[in-house]
Amino acid sequence: MPTQLQFDEKKRKAIAQCSRCSFCRAVCPIFDLTKRPVANASGKMILLKELMEGKLPLTESVAQAFLRCTTCMNCTTNCPSGVDPQEMVKSMRKDMVGAGFNNLFKAMGETIEKYGNIYGETERHDWGRKKEKAPYTLFLGCVGTYREEESVQETLRLLDILKVDYTMVDEVCCSGVLEDVGYSIKEDLARRNIIEIQKTGAKTLITTCPYCYRVFKEHPSYKDLGLEVKHITQFLKDFDFKVKTDKKVTYHDPCDLGRHAGIYDEPREIIRKIAPNFVEPRRTRENAMCCGAGGGFRGAFAKESVRVARNRLSQIIEDTGADILLTECPSCLHNFKNAKRQKQKIEIYNLTEFLAKLYQDKTSREKEAA
Amino acid sequence: MIKKLIEIVGQDNFTDQLEELVPYSYDASMNVYRPDAAVWPESTEQVLAIVKFANEHKIPVIPRGAGTSLSGGVVPIHGGVIIDLSRMNRILEVSIENRYARVEAGVVCDDLNRELAKHGFVFPPDPASSTVSTIGGNVATNAGGIKGAKYGTTRDYVLGLQVVLPTGELMRTGSYTMKCVSGYDLAKLFIGAEGTLGVITEVTLKINPLPRHAMTAVATYARLEDAGKAIFQTMTSGVIPSVMEILDQVTLKSIRDNTDIDLPDAEAMILTETDGFTWEEVEAQMEVVLSILKKNHPIEIKTAKDEKDRLNLWKARKSAYATLARVSSSFTLDDVTVPISRIPELLVGIQEISKKYGIVVATFGHAGDGNLHPQILYDEYDADQVERMHKVEKEIFHLAISLNGTLSGEHGIGISKANYMTLEHDPVEMDLMRRIKKTLDPNNIMNPGKRALDS
Numbered sequence: 001m002p003t004q005l006q007f008d009e010k011k012r013k014a015i016a017q018c019s020r021c022s023f024c025r026a027v028c029p030i031f032d033l034t035k036r037p038v039a040n041a042s043g044k045m046i047l048l049k050e051l052m053e054g055k056l057p058l059t060e061s062v063a064q065a066f067l068r069c070t071t072c073m074n075c076t077t078n079c080p081s082g083v084d085p086q087e088m089v090k091s092m093r094k095d096m097v098g099a100g101f102n103n104l105f106k107a108m109g110e111t112i113e114k115y116g117n118i119y120g121e122t123e124r125h126d127w128g129r130k131k132e133k134a135p136y137t138l139f140l141g142c143v144g145t146y147r148e149e150e151s152v153q154e155t156l157r158l159l160d161i162l163k164v165d166y167t168m169v170d171e172v173c174c175s176g177v178l179e180d181v182g183y184s185i186k187e188d189l190a191r192r193n194i195i196e197i198q199k200t201g202a203k204t205l206i207t208t209c210p211y212c213y214r215v216f217k218e219h220p221s222y223k224d225l226g227l228e229v230k231h232i233t234q235f236l237k238d239f240d241f242k243v244k245t246d247k248k249v250t251y252h253d254p255c256d257l258g259r260h261a262g263i264y265d266e267p268r269e270i271i272r273k274i275a276p277n278f279v280e281p282r283r284t285r286e287n288a289m290c291c292g293a294g295g296g297f298r299g300a301f302a303k304e305s306v307r308v309a310r311n312r313l314s315q316i317i318e319d320t321g322a323d324i325l326l327t328e329c330p331s332c333l334h335n336f337k338n339a340k341r342q343k344q345k346i347e348i349y350n351l352t353e354f355l356a357k358l359y360q361d362k363t364s365r366e367k368e369a370a
Numbered sequence: 371m372i373k374k375l376i377e378i379v380g381q382d383n384f385t386d387q388l389e390e391l392v393p394y395s396y397d398a399s400m401n402v403y404r405p406d407a408a409v410w411p412e413s414t415e416q417v418l419a420i421v422k423f424a425n426e427h428k429i430p431v432i433p434r435g436a437g438t439s440l441s442g443g444v445v446p447i448h449g450g451v452i453i454d455l456s457r458m459n460r461i462l463e464v465s466i467e468n469r470y471a472r473v474e475a476g477v478v479c480d481d482l483n484r485e486l487a488k489h490g491f492v493f494p495p496d497p498a499s500s501t502v503s504t505i506g507g508n509v510a511t512n513a514g515g516i517k518g519a520k521y522g523t524t525r526d527y528v529l530g531l532q533v534v535l536p537t538g539e540l541m542r543t544g545s546y547t548m549k550c551v552s553g554y555d556l557a558k559l560f561i562g563a564e565g566t567l568g569v570i571t572e573v574t575l576k577i578n579p580l581p582r583h584a585m586t587a588v589a590t591y592a593r594l595e596d597a598g599k600a601i602f603q604t605m606t607s608g609v610i611p612s613v614m615e616i617l618d619q620v621t622l623k624s625i626r627d628n629t630d631i632d633l634p635d636a637e638a639m640i641l642t643e644t645d646g647f648t649w650e651e652v653e654a655q656m657e658v659v660l661s662i663l664k665k666n667h668p669i670e671i672k673t674a675k676d677e678k679d680r681l682n683l684w685k686a687r688k689s690a691y692a693t694l695a696r697v698s699s700s701f702t703l704d705d706v707t708v709p710i711s712r713i714p715e716l717l718v719g720i721q722e723i724s725k726k727y728g729i730v731v732a733t734f735g736h737a738g739d740g741n742l743h744p745q746i747l748y749d750e751y752d753a754d755q756v757e758r759m760h761k762v763e764k765e766i767f768h769l770a771i772s773l774n775g776t777l778s779g780e781h782g783i784g785i786s787k788a789n790y791m792t793l794e795h796d797p798v799e800m801d802l803m804r805r806i807k808k809t810l811d812p813n814n815i816m817n818p819g820k821r822a823l824d825s
Contacts, residue, residue, distance in 0.1 A: 016699035016750065020398045022438050026478075026501040035410060035456035036390060037437065043393035050392055065389045080692040 005095050007052045014088055015052055018045035019081045027074035029290040029308045030297070039068050041075035041085035048088065063101035066092050070308070071180055071295030072255040077286050086295070093182035105181035105296055113186055116172035118142045118299075125149055127168055129156055134167035136235075137202040137227070139193075139216070141209030142173050144330035151333060151353045155208060155232070158356035162239055166206065169196040174222075176215030181296040190221040197227065204228045206235050208352070210257035210329045211294075217261075231257060232352055233266040233328050241274050243358035249275035250322035251351075252312070252336070253288035254329035267328055267351055274358065275324075282319040289315065293331040309339035317346055326351045371429065375409055375451065378419045383410040383457070394434070394452045400702065400750065401442030401785045405432065408452035414532060414540065414571040420453060421569060422538030424815050432817045433565040435476065435507025438499040440703050441784025443511065443564045447819035453569055455506050461485055462572070470529055470546055472574045475506025482575075492580040494521035497780070498691065506570045512562030514780035519605070519738030520612045520645075521578070523780065524561065531557045532572035536811035546574060559806070564782045565817040567810050581645040583652045584612065586674045588683045589663040590636040594618070597638035598714030600666040601737045604642070605710050607662060609655045613643035614738025615687050618717055620724075621732040621745075622686070625693050631686050634669045638717075640737065641687045690734045691745070698730070698747035702763060702786075706770035707741040707779030719769045720744050727758040731766075741779035767793060783821040791822040 007015070024041040025031050031040040038047070047065060050056035071086040079085065097103065111120045119142065129138070138159070144152045159166055172193060175186040197205055205227045207213040213231045216222050251271055257263045264285045271278050283289050292298065292308025313336055316325060327333055328351045336348045349357070376384045385391070386407040395404045406429075411417045424431045430450025437444050446452060455476040463472040466489045473482055479493070479500040486492055496515040497503055503513065509531070514523040530544025544550065544557040560567055591597040601614060617625075617639040626633045633639070640663065644655035656673070663671055674680045694701060708716050717733055720742075724731040735742035746762055748755040767777055767790045777787050777794050792800060800822070807814075807823045814824050 013699065017696070019695050019701070020396055020437075021499065022398070022436055022502055023499065025436055026480075035454070036385075037393035037454075038390045040393075046393045046396050047389060056388070056392055059388075061387060062389045081695040082692070 005051055005058060005099055011048075011088065011091070012052065014083050015045060015049050017081050017083050018042060018049070018085075020046065021080060023078060023080060024075040024085065027078050027287070027289070029070060029072060029074070029292055029312070030068055030304070032289070033304065033308050033311060038065055041079070044069070044089060045083065045085055048092065058096070058099060058101070060101060063096040063103065066096065067103060067181075067296065067300045069295055070255070070290045070292055070297040072290030073259040074255070074287070074290060077259055090180050093180070097182035103182055104300060105178065105183060108181070108299060109178050109183045109186070112173045112175050112178070112189065116189065117146060118173055118177070119146050121146050127152070127156055129166070129168045131167040131200070133201045134165050135203055136164060136166035137197050137200045137205050138166045138168050139171055139197070139205060139207045139212055140168070141207065141212040141330060143334055144208055147334050148330045151330070151350050152208070154353035154356035155350065158352050158359070161356065161359050167200050167202070169200060171196065174212045174215040176211065176219055177296065179219070185215075185219060185221050187221055194222065194225050197225065202227060204230055204235070206230050206232050208232050208328070208330065208350070210254050210261060210263075211331070214256055214261055231261070231263055231266070231328070233257070233263060233270060236352070237266040237269045241270070241355060243274055243355065243362050245275050245324070245358055246277060247275070247323040248277045248279060248321065249324045249326060250279050250281055250316060250320040252281070252291065252316065252325060252327040252332060253285055254327055254332045255288070255290050255294055257329060258288055259286060267326075270351060271326060274355065279320045279322060281316045283315070291332040291335045293335040298331070298335065305335060306339050309335040313339050313344070313346070317344060322346060324349065324354065326354055328352065371427065372407065374423055375407060375420065378423070379409045379411050379416050383412060395445065397437050397439040397442060397444050399440050399442045399445070399784065399786050400700070401445040401447075403445050403447045404449060405446040405452045406449050408454055410454050410457045412457050414534065417453060417534045417569050417571050418538065418540055420451070421534045421536065424451060425536060425538050425813055428813050428815060430815050430818050431569070433506070433510065433569045435504030435510070436478075436499065436502040438503055438507070439511065439784060440705070440781045441778070441786045443782050443784035443820060445785060447785060450815070455504060455571070458571065464489065466491060468546060469548065469577055470574055471577050472572065473505050474572055475504060475570050477505045479503045479505060479508055486577055487580060490580050491577045493527060493575050494578050495524045495527065505573050505575070509561055509570055509573055510563065510565050511782040512780065514736070514739070514741065516615065516736060517612050518736055518741060518780075519614055520610045525558065527576045528557055528561055528573060529576050530574035531560055531570055533560055533568040533570050535568045536813070536816040544574065548576070562782065564784060564820055566807060566820055566823060567816060581612070582647050583649050584643050584645040584680070585652045585656045586641070586643045586680045586683045587656065587660060587663065587671060588686075589640045589668040589671045590634050591638045591640070591667070592636055592669055593667070594637040594717055595714055596666040596668070597640055600640060600663050601713060602711045603662045603666070604659050605738060607658050609644065609658045611642045611655070611659055611738060612645040613641060615641040615735065616713070616737035616742070617641070617687060617690060617734040618732065620721070620730060621690050621694065621734045624697055624732055625686050625689055628693050628697060629689055631689065633686060636669055639686065641683065687734070694732050694745050694747065698749070700748055700750035702746045702759060704744050704746070704763065704766060705741060705779045705781040706744065706766060706775055706777065707739070708770055708773045708775030710737070710740045712773040712775065713737055713740060713742065715773055716742060716770065716775070720766055723762055723765045723769065727762050729755065729758050729762050731762060739779070740775070785820060788820060788822045
């Protein structure tokens with residue numbers, strides 16, 4: 001039998017702190033889609049208030065309601081009362097699992113444990129980039145490896161063009177996402193990653209996935225990693241790129257890279273070097289709307305997740321009229337590509353993928369000229 | 371009931387799930403009552419069918435926008451069905467040549483203004499909640515905001531309404547014209563009625579050209595009395611500033627102690643703006659305002675022309691609510707309004723009440739139209755503090771009325787202030803209000819239990 005929830009002082013304070021002004025309605029991607037107050041941060045804070053006061057029994061469907069959050073953190077950034085609702089959601093997901101309400105991510109945890117990735121894939125693409133030793137190690141993460149292979153291929157090609165001496169490893173899921181969906185990181189997988197990465201003798205770990213970046217950087221399980229951790233946009237920002245595009249380019253801030261990691265300027269510095277015709281979406285940087293993929297939301301509610309991406313994509317197109325949408329997150333990329341309608345002419349790439357394409361175009365043009 | 375409602379709006383637009391009804395049991399006040407169901411109609415026809423059905427079966431219905439009300443106005447005191455209009459959010463028509471916009475009730479205030487800005491126009495009333503508040507909600511509460519003194523409140527912009535009456539009839543009232551004296555002004559009856567007379571489904575709003583320039587100034591005063599003089603001298607100078615805000619000592623101290631905003635130790639701060647279509651116009655107005663601010667012994671005065679400096683000057687005012695919300699877990703935010711010259715008396719009186727009961731009250735608000743926001747800070751889980759908070763609130767209401775003021779400038783009465791209605795309105799007026807309610811809503815289904823109308 002599930003037990004009741006416990007609310008410590010910190011949670012009690014946060015619950016009381018929510019003034020129910022509902023300003024979070026303006027920034028919640030799931031509320032934007034559904035107009036259901038329970039989808040919104042203030043709705044969830046109200047549920048917690050009643051759970052805390054013993055007015056609302058904790059049932060399966062109440063526990064389920066807390067899965068409807070992408071943990072995009074836009075509510076936190078815009079909360080006038082200083083509440084961090086997405087942190088509460090993540091914490092409550094754990095407490096609810098602790099109280100006996102397992103959710104569908106239990107199965108994902110088992111899959112990760114068994115297969116080393118979130119999808120239960122048994123074969124890993126061989127990128128042919130594995131060396132004994134190199135100064136840089138590149139870590140791709142599950143979504144890039146198994147769902148955005150073409151994009152990854154281009155990113156790797158870019159690093160080759162830029163003559164970066166890097167290696168890849170037999171990586172397994174960083175498993176940090178489990179922390180956000182009610183469970184805990186898999187220590188043995190973390191150890192495996194640490195050992196594999198350290199074997200390369202690299203001084204710097206470069207991640208393409210912003211979420212993996214955060215896990216390597218912040219999670220205690222990776223504190224013994226002993227490498228400098230950089231997101232690929234941080235790593236590339238000082239490079240000189242010998243390519244340019246005249247096309248109108250815009251950029252989507254991934255929540256994990258922007259609000260969660262504070263990396264806003266590096267991708268823009270790169271884009272400004274290659275795309276003079278760069279326009280920001282109306283909602284950008286700290287206020288960028290979420291693509292709908294994060295916090296387990298795509299895993300739990302795939303259809304709604306794509307509809308959130310469709311909203312964001314349509315808004316970006318309407319705001320900017322851009323030809324090219326760039327981002328640097330395999331999850332955002334994947335969700336946007338799934339969301340894009342045929343009649344929408346915008347092209348969507350990871351920034352590194354787009355750079356590689358520009359180099360390819362340049363090479364083709366030079367060949368033609370010759 | 372469930373079957374019929376689903377038949378009207380469809381499965382996806384209906385809920386009776388407990389976890390969905392819990393958020394609908396609240397607004398931003400302390401009132402809590404559970405509805406029995408909630409629906410998200412997508413058309414006026416659906417609203418009409420819902421209300422017809424509710425009236426036949428005497429089921430309470432409560433129209434709701436963003437639920438940001440601070441009075442319990444949308445909290446279902448007798449249960450019933452929440453009619454959430456958020457999915458009716460289409461901008462139906464923007465007619466620049468005729469100076470109006472026609473929108474569904476669920477359109478968000480800022481979304482409308484973003485659309486109007488493309489044409490260089492604006493719907494001026496700007497409640498603090500404009501990023502989320504719906505036009506229907508703005509009309510139902512006669513929402514005001516910071517620019518009330520110069521640009522008025524929602525009431526001044528409503529040309530026409532489409533309303534579903536409690537008896538299940540659809541009515542269009544008002545006009546598409548700038549002037550209209552044809553028949554009783556029924557639209558006005560529904561403005562600020564807090565959803566007690568019908569469900570507003572469509573609104574036709576007068577729109578204004580967007581002022582092109584604005585200039586901002588901030589002045590701090592060691593003595594509240596001087597700030598008070600500066601305000602009413604400005605308001606009678608011939609210039610009407612677009613913004614005339616005041617922050618009291620408690621608010622300023624709270625901001626100084628809890629943020630890195632640099633503020634002098636002052637009894638009051640005034641934030642003011644002039645706006646217009648040319649710089650000359652804006653500056654000429656500001657010159658008059660500044661001369662008045664100066665002669666009333668300010669500690670300091672700062673002015674700003676460009677956007678960056680403007681935002682800097684706005685910082686203290688904009689952070690007032692947030693800072694106070696962080697200082698105390700619970701608060702009641704009121705909106706008493708007095709004739710402009712009585713503001714100093716109101717501010718001093720509020721502090722006396724605050725001291726008497728040992729409850730912190732920080733006050734800020736729209737001095738230019740006499741509308742102040744005493745924010746009463748307390749702990750909702752401390753019964754003694756709750757009791758004292760209620761006493762403080764009661765005395766503030768009595769004080770405002772004694773100064774020829776009103777209980778509510780822009781939030782509405784709802785549940786929170788219902789007990790004080792007779793303080794402001796005499797028995798004849800109360801009786802007429804109740805007769806109007808009874809005539810329009812004989813079964814008392816439309817947002818019942820609010821503003822002491824059904825007793």
